[in-house]
């Protein structure tokens with residue numbers, strides 16, 4: 001495992017992650033990727049510890065990925081689903097968290113539709129003086145750190161499978177395309193890609209970019225040291241790109257009609273093989289899932305192993321979540 005010191009007790013956001021922490025996650029995940037390629041894919045690292053998955057919002061891949069990651073580390077897992085829980089009887093979120101604490105939970109993995117819920121639970125655990133770690137598995141439109149870390153790992157292992165590290169992305173051109181306004185994945189990715197020294201280009205219709213960003217759009221301007229560029233057209237973002245990440249249109253979070261039609265959106269911002277001609281010849285495409293086939297990405301491109309990293313993102317997710325659980329869980333002294 002990685003020798004790097006890891007002092008973080010919770011993983012709530014990537015805003016203050018430093019290079020050594022990114023590299024600790026990447027190197028630890030690489031070791032677990034190796035474990036996952038063995039016949040016996042299990043290690044005793046977190047034996048006796050309890051990992052509770054508290055998902056207050058629907059999820060397929062993130063929840064299952066955390067569950068299998070915890071099981072591969074030999075932790076005991078508790079799964080909670082809001083619809084069948086005592087929350088339907090009026091219990092508050094903090095009381096639900098304290099119930100899991102009383103059952104001996106060591107790590108709480110939390111997803112909630114409101115931004116800030118994982119932070120609030122982490123603060124409460126700290127106030128109580130207990131050694132419980134909180135991992136943000138997606139909070140509202142705020143952040144989704146484990147997704148951004150698995151995206152980073154997927155790209156870095158492609159560039160150097162033996163030694164994935166964040167500096168490999170220095171100078172690479174990455175385009176993030178689509179519903180940036182509603183995307184917690186994009187918010188976490190912005191932190192990690194900027195920290196890596198990549199050149200990040202965001203492309204979206206102005207209605208799907210955060211207000212703070214749109215005022216810069218008229219000049220298609222770089223807003224952070226030649227590293228972050230905004231476009232309301234797709235082509236300049238794709239030109240010579242090394243990686244293209246496309247995002248789901250989050251219809252469930254849209255409160256107004258922000259787009260004329262899905263067909264027009266696909267014509268203007270949907271990623272297709274033809275549009276990839278603008279990129280570097282060996283360009284790769286990512287998507288955090290779930291995908292609206294034929295909207296943000298064409299169905300054939302999504303399934304094309306020459307370009308699509310979508311399945312490897314899901315596979316990488318297990319190793320990266322094992323790394324996060326390991327780094328948080330193994331720091332506890334008993």
Ligand code: NCD
Pocket residue numbers: 061062138144147184185247248250288289290
């Ligand atoms: C994302 C999420 O839930 O934030 N999906 C995921 O975790 N893999 C993105 C999305 O919902 O579009």
